[in-house]
Amino acid sequence: xxxxxxxxxxxxxxxxxxxxxxxxxxxxxxxxxxxxxxxxxxxxxxxxxxxxxxxxxxxxxxxxxxxxxxxxxxxxxxxxxxxxxxxxxxxxxxxxxxxxxxxxxxxxxxxxxxxxxxxxxxxxxxxxxxxxxxxxxxxxxxxxxxxxxxxxxxxxxxxxxxxxxxxxxxxxxxxxxxxxxxxxxxxxxxxxxxxxxxxxxxxxxxxxxxxxxxxxxxxxxxxxxxxxxxxxxxxxxxxxxxxxxxxxxxxxxxxxxxxxxxxxxxxxxxxxxxxxxxxxxxxxxxxxxxxxxxxxxxxxxxxxxxxxxxxxxxxxxxxxxxxxxxxxxxxxxxxxxxxxxxxxxxxxxxxxxxxxxxxxxxxxxxxxxxxxxxxxxxxxxxxxxxxxxxxxxxxxxxxxxxxxxxxxxxxxxxxxxxxxxxxxxxxxxxxxxxxxxxxxxxxxxxxxxxxxxxxxxxxxxxxxxxxxxxxxxxxxxxxxxxxxxxxxxxxxxxxxxxxxxxxxxxxxxxxxxxxxxxxxxxxxxxxxxxxxxxxxxxxxxxxxxxxxxxxxxxxxxxxxxxxxxxxxxxxxxxxxxxxxxxxxxxxxxxxxxxxxxxxxxxxxxxxxxxxxxxxxxxxxxxxxxxxxxxxxxxxxxxxxxxxxxxxxxxxxxxxxxxxxxxxxxxxxxxxxxxxxxxxxxxxxxxx
Numbered sequence: 205x206x207x208x209x210x211x212x213x214x215x216x217x218x219x220x221x222x223x224x225x226x227x228x229x230x231x232x233x234x235x236x237x238x239x240x241x242x243x244x245x246x247x248x249x250x251x252x253x254x255x256x257x258x259x260x261x262x263x264x265x266x267x268x269x270x271x272x273x274x275x276x277x278x279x280x281x282x283x284x285x286x287x288x289x290x291x292x293x294x295x296x297x298x299x300x301x302x303x304x305x306x307x308x309x310x311x312x313x314x315x316x317x318x319x320x321x322x323x324x325x326x327x328x329x330x331x332x333x334x335x336x337x338x339x340x341x342x343x344x345x346x347x348x349x350x351x352x353x354x355x356x357x358x359x360x361x362x363x364x365x366x367x368x369x370x371x372x373x374x375x376x377x378x379x380x381x382x383x384x385x386x387x388x389x390x391x392x393x394x395x396x397x398x399x400x401x402x403x404x405x406x407x408x409x410x411x412x413x414x415x416x417x418x419x420x421x422x423x424x425x426x427x428x429x430x431x432x433x434x435x436x437x438x439x440x441x442x443x444x445x446x447x448x449x450x451x452x453x454x455x456x457x458x459x460x461x462x463x464x465x466x467x468x469x470x471x472x473x474x475x476x477x478x479x480x481x482x483x484x485x486x487x488x489x490x491x492x493x494x495x496x497x498x499x500x501x502x503x504x505x506x507x508x509x510x511x512x513x514x515x516x517x518x519x520x521x522x523x524x525x526x527x528x529x530x531x532x533x534x535x536x537x538x539x540x541x542x543x544x545x546x547x548x549x550x551x552x553x554x555x556x557x558x559x560x561x562x563x564x565x566x567x568x569x570x571x572x573x574x575x576x577x578x579x580x581x582x583x584x585x586x587x588x589x590x591x592x593x594x595x596x597x598x599x600x601x602x603x604x605x606x607x608x609x610x611x612x613x614x615x616x617x618x619x620x621x622x623x624x625x626x627x628x629x630x631x632x633x634x635x636x637x638x639x640x641x642x643x644x645x646x647x648x649x650x651x652x653x654x655x656x657x658x659x660x661x662x663x664x665x666x667x668x669x670x671x672x673x674x675x676x677x678x679x680x681x682x683x684x685x686x687x688x689x690x691x692x693x694x695x696x697x698x699x700x701x702x703x704x705x706x707x708x709x710x711x712x713x714x715x716x717x718x719x720x721x722x723x724x725x726x727x728x729x730x731x732x733x734x735x736x737x738x739x740x741x742x743x744x745x746x747x748x749x750x751x752x753x754x755x756x757x758x759x760x761x762x763x764x765x766x767x768x769x770x771x772x773x774x775x776x777x778x779x780x781x782x783x784x785x786x787x788x789x790x791x792x793x794x795x796x797x798x799x800x801x802x803x804x805x806x807x808x809x810x811x812x813x814x815x816x817x818x819x820x821x822x823x824x825x826x827x828x829x830x831x832x833x834x835x836x837x838x839x840x841x842x843x844x845x846x847x848x849x850x851x852x853x854x855x856x857x858x859x860x861x862x863x864x865x866x867x868x869x870x871x872x873x874x875x876x877x878x879x880x881x882x883x884x885x886x887x888x889x890x891x
Contacts, residue, residue, distance in 0.1 A: 213774040215860045217745045220770045222292045223862040227790045240522040247511030257472045262441035315405040321417045336418045349383040355490045360440040363388045363507040369428040395510030406517040436475035437506040477501035529557035540564040548679045548834035555885045558669035569597035576603035578692045579647040585667045595629040607634045609642045637698045644828040645814045648689045657688040659830040661797040672796040708829040715822040722752045725761045733805040736762045740799040743770040744817040757783040766848040768795040774860030786858040791878045851877035
């Protein structure tokens with residue numbers, strides 16, 4: 205396929221991301237989804253969009269602003285992408301506002317009422333006054349506009365009120381005016397304040413509106429008699445300026461970078477459409493917005509990520525039914541080290557409990573047969589049981605090595621803090637390779653009776669394990685275990701040549717081996733042998749991989765995929781991609797596992813691991829995909845993909861058009877893969 209043809213059937217990564225985020229918005233629009241879960245999806249949509257602007261739009265803006273004159277083609281392409289993103293964003297923004305109104309109106313029918321400052325009665329006003337005097341008073345610190353050089357110095361994860369204060373006197377045509385900025389203290393009090401229940405109804409207020417009620421108290425003694433407050437929020441460029449001075453250690457560089465993020469330039473502004481022009485002008489001046497930046501006027505409230513923490517008011521019936529993580533009976537009161545040596549074991553979180561992995565770590569921490577533990581940590585839970593087990597192992601005299609990724613976006617500060625605690629406990633902390641993110645999810649346990657390895661598709665993070673679908677395999681197969689150990693050597697000494705026979709490791713040879721696996725399917729198809737590709741991944745944007753999949757489709761190889769996020773493929777094109785089918789699932793759990801199955805002429809090859817099919821994963825990160833040999837685990841992996849491909853309830857057709865159409869005509873029975881998997885695992889344990 206020539207380059208022009210490939211580009212014709214290639215969706216830009218950031219456009220495909222907008223399509224993905226709209227699928228989340230579609231979940232919020234569904235009337236069959238529990239009401240409080242719809243609010244949560246609105247919060248996820250909003251939070252995703254914030255991060256997208258902080259990182260991706262910031263990057264695109266930088267390309268446009270700083271591209272070399274000789275790179276006009278790239279600059280023009282980026283400008284076209286930005287224009288399309290802004291067009292989609294405007295459309296989705298209206299869709300979002302309509303959905304927020306519809307959902308909050310529906311809350312009223314469930315006797316959960318969100319009041320504004322004009323809707324409260326005297327009793328509620330008195331409650332708010334007491335709340336202000338007892339709690340809020342010391343947490344509100346207005347800043348006069350004329351004292352602020354620019355808002356870029358303020359945090360962009362907050363919501364702000366721009367306040368116009370006026371004093372009207374008799375016979376005056378114009379009032380005396382002043383302007384102030386108030387940051388809403390959401391981190392302290394939450395976004396939603398619950399007022400006393402009355403007549404079996406629950407009453408809530410946005411903290412923004414509580415502050416509006418309290419403006420006369422906040423500005424007591426300032427000689428103003430009229431107060432207006434309009435909300436706005438802004439998003440800053442979050443790309444860190446990493447110090448490249450080789451005299452500084454990696455830890456110091458990342459620490460500096462995290463601090464520099466706070467000084468990023470604003471690139472997006474959302475503001476209340478009813479904000480007066482004189483106030484808009486002052487806000488925009490302080491934000492130093494330029495023509496490339498996004499400015500949207502919309503509703504009264506912003507920062508809807510807070511919907512993810514909306515109070516349930518005791519209404520569990522308005523949330524998903526509880527699915528308790530399943531504790532596999534095979535692990536009960538057993539030595540996991542011994543069980544894994546018998547044959548490979550797995551857990552599929554959050555269907556299964558993550559405690560199995562913690563159990564393995566705790567056993568390794570106290571077992572006299574264990575000599576050393578090595579693991580990678582990309583994101584770490586706030587009160588990490590994983591780290592506590594590793595610290596316990598170090599205190600018991602085990603040699604513990606932890607590779608911690610300091611560049612895990614938005615978790616850098618937390619990871620720095622944990623790395624210091626681990627170093628203090630005697631753990632050998634490795635900060636990885638400069639220029640390569642360590643994204644692999646692997647653990648190696650060395651024992652006197654044979655070594656063990658864990659390969660996961662997701663972080664060793666008990667918080668994520670409650671909401672992300674991830675697959676974790678524990679194995680004692682010597683060739684795999686030995687190569688997992690070699691990955692740790694490669695991380696510490698990346699310039700030593702290392703060959704991997706079992707594992708697919710990037711940036712070494714993963715892409716080359718993936719292309720080889722696809723070529724085998726093409727060859728087998730021509731030879732009349734079984735040929736197909738089944739895959740479950742988060743993102744696919746790599747042009748070389750996409751081109752090879754198009755070639756496979758053209759040769760008649762069926763390619764069936766589950767892709768949650770970015771997808772740059774255009775499917776269903778005759779002579780190009782008519783044999784490629786992609787389902788995008790959004791449900792109560794975030795689909796995160798990466799599973800690959802190749803027909804291989806009838807002797808299927810299975811892989812799981814950390815890598816998506818993006819240039820960043822295949823070329824600029826240390827990632828690991830591991831083969832799977834255990835027959836029962838293979839069956840389960842195939843079940844996971846097959847269930848996903850059958851999902852007509854939560855799945856959407858991903859074809860590059862951005863239409864996100866549901867499967868079928870709406871008359872047949874709907875199938876929900878996550879529910880079916882949970883029921884299957886539950887019944888398996890009962891049997």
